[in-house]
Amino acid sequence: MRWAVILAGGSGSRFWPLSTPSIPKQLLPLAEARSTAEATVERLAGLVDRDRILLVTGRHRADPHEDRLR
Numbered sequence: 001m002r003w004a005v006i007l008a009g010g011s012g013s014r015f016w017p018l019s020t021p022s023i024p025k026q027l028l029p030l031a032e033a034r035s036t037a038e039a040t041v042e043r044l045a046g047l048v049d050r051d052r053i054l055l056v057t058g059r060h061r062a063d064p065h066e067d068r069l070r
Contacts, residue, residue, distance in 0.1 A: 001052065002047065002048045002049075002052065003048065003052045003053075003054065004044050004047070004048040004052065004053045004054070005054045005055075005056060006037065006040055006041070006053065006054070006055045006056065007056050008024070008026040008037055008055050008056065008057040008061070009056060009057050009058050009061070010024075010025060010026075011024075011025075012024050012025030012026075012028075015028060021060060021061075022064055023064060024057075024061045024064060026057075027064055027068055035068065037055065037068065037069060038068065038069065041053060041069055055069065
């Protein structure tokens with residue numbers, strides 16, 4: 001069984017003021033209309049079951065990620 005781990009714990013300080021505690025840099029649409037985290041999850045489709053994708057982030061950033069990546 002395959003697992004994927006997405007590291008999303010950075011503060012995004014280079015992207016301030018676009019990046020905020022409620023919208024971390026991983027949820028910003030930088031290269032396209034969707035966020036980098038959303039694009040990463042979609043790129044994994046077909047390679048890894050969605051329930052085997054782990055996103056590692058800080059406790060204070062978990063809710064925004066969970067809301068956007070459901």
